[in-house]
Amino acid sequence: xxxxxxxxxxxxxxxxxxxxxxxxxxxxxxxxxxxxxxxxxxxxxxxxxxxxxxxxxxxxxxxxxxxxxxxxxxxxxxxxxxxxxxxxxxxxxxxxxxxxxxxxxxxxxxxxxxxxxxxxxxxxx
Numbered sequence: 332x333x334x335x336x337x338x339x340x341x342x343x344x345x346x347x348x349x350x351x352x353x354x355x356x357x358x359x360x361x362x363x364x365x366x367x368x369x370x371x372x373x374x375x376x377x378x379x380x381x382x383x384x385x386x387x388x389x390x391x392x393x394x395x396x397x398x399x400x401x402x403x404x405x406x407x408x409x410x411x412x413x414x415x416x417x418x419x420x421x422x423x424x425x426x427x428x429x430x431x432x433x434x435x436x437x438x439x440x441x442x443x444x445x446x447x448x449x450x451x452x453x454x455x456x
């Protein structure tokens with residue numbers, strides 16, 4: 332069930348005792364022990380597409396409007412400008428009423444506009 336809070340949050344509380352520099356090699360060894368020493372070609376090898384798919388899902392359900400230069404707030408006070416649903420607005424915009432440039436057809440029977448793309452250097456908006 333999706334959270335009804337319009338704010339970001341933390342998945343885990345802050346560490347009660349942060350790791351020390353002496354513990355770091357042990358964590359690196361743990362991570363190395365989980366790696367497959369042999370590259371397995373074919374359907375069993377995780378493909379980079381999983382990373383992009385996960386990023387696509389994340390971008391569809393989360394959006395932080397904080398300026399890249401800050402100031403930054405705690406996640407608990409930073410508003411999420413998206414819903415916890417797959418709205419797919421990164422693909423379809425806000426629908427025909429909001430993003431009419433992406434649609435064609437009669438009102439109520441719009442379809443997603445398909446066609447060739449125009450190179451950015453000659454695109455006029």
